[in-house]
Amino acid sequence: MxxxxxxxxxxxxxxxxxxxxxxxxxxxxxxxxxxxxxxxxxxxxxxxxxxxxxxxxxxxxxxxxxxxxxxxxxxxxxxxxxxxxxxxxxxxxxxxxxxxxxxxxxxxxxxxxxxxxxxxxxxxxxxxxxxxxxxxxxxxxxxLSDKPRESTLDLAKRALAKYGSLISVISIVVLFVYLVATPSKSGAAKGSKKKR
The missing domain is CATH 2.60.40.10 (Immunoglobulins)
Incomplete structure (x- = not known):
């Protein structure tokens, strides 16, 4: 709703x-x-x-x-x-x-x-x-403000907030290409049984 x-x-x-x-x-x-x-x-x-x-x-x-x-x-x-x-x-x-x-x-x-x-x-x-x-x-x-130094964790959080969606999309595309490009083990096992 x-x-x-x-x-x-x-x-x-x-x-x-x-x-x-x-x-x-x-x-x-x-x-x-x-x-x-x-x-x-x-x-x-x-x-x-x-x-x-x-x-x-x-x-x-x-x-x-x-x-x-x-x-x-x-x-x-x-x-x-x-x-x-x-x-x-x-x-x-x-x-x-x-x-x-x-x-x-x-x-x-x-x-x-x-x-x-x-x-x-x-x-x-x-x-x-x-x-x-x-x-x-x-x-x-x-x-002229006294800006506190940012810790590495703060920088990592900001980078993740800025580029997190881009990283996840690229990861999904790479995983999809990997899954499509590599043969499945069950298909390979079936193929080896037919040759015998």
Whole structure:
């Protein structure tokens, strides 16, 4: 019964996604999606470098004009800009196209930082007002945190969780090939009896 209701909910979700994507495709306007990601790298000087990149996709069926990106949620008390800018602009973003922007920050402050989403504004020729979109938020950044060393057992558990299903599928295929390729002992015994 639980599997049946789960299948129904998955089917309803799939139907919703298909209908919403067809509505988006039917409307003649841009549909902006932005993904923000960051990586922390500890420097030998006792500071931490933060590399931020933002990918902006136009999933709509029309071009977005006067696209601007503003990611000013980085506190100057915690971060200093090493390279790039936290804001930029482009003339246009065609339908189905991708724009990327990246910059680097550095911090000497030990803290947990909560970043706000980046704001993307763009113009649509059929509308007078500027349109806004927001990027995905980042998980809390633990800057200069004391990360405990992972034991071999923790690493093995994480590898098993990540690659366990792949290992089991390969094991089943290898076992199947082995069983098909090797002759059975009962068949070999029958064959030896017939020769006598």
């Amino acid at each position: 639980a599997i049946f209701t789960m299948m129904n909910s998955l089917a309803a979700l799939l139907l919703f996604l298909i209908s919403s994507s067809s509505l988006i495709a039917a409307s003649d306007s841009p549909f902006i999606l932005a993904h923000k990601k960051a990586t922390l790298n500890r420097l030998k000087s006792g500071a931490e470098k933060l590399s931020v990149s933002i990918d902006i996709y136009n999933q709509g069926s029309a071009t977005a004009y006067d696209v601007s990106l503003n990611d000013d949620g980085w506190s100057s008390d915690i971060f200093s800009i090493i390279s790039g800018n936290t804001s930029t602009s482009w003339e246009r973003l065609d339908a189905g196209a991708l724009l990327s922007h990246s910059f680097e920050l550095e911090s000497n402050v030990k803290t947990v930082f909560y970043s706000s989403p980046a704001v993307i504004t763009f113009r649509v020729p059929t509308k007078a007002a500027l349109q806004e979109a927001y990027s995905t938020p980042l998980l809390p950044l633990e800057i």
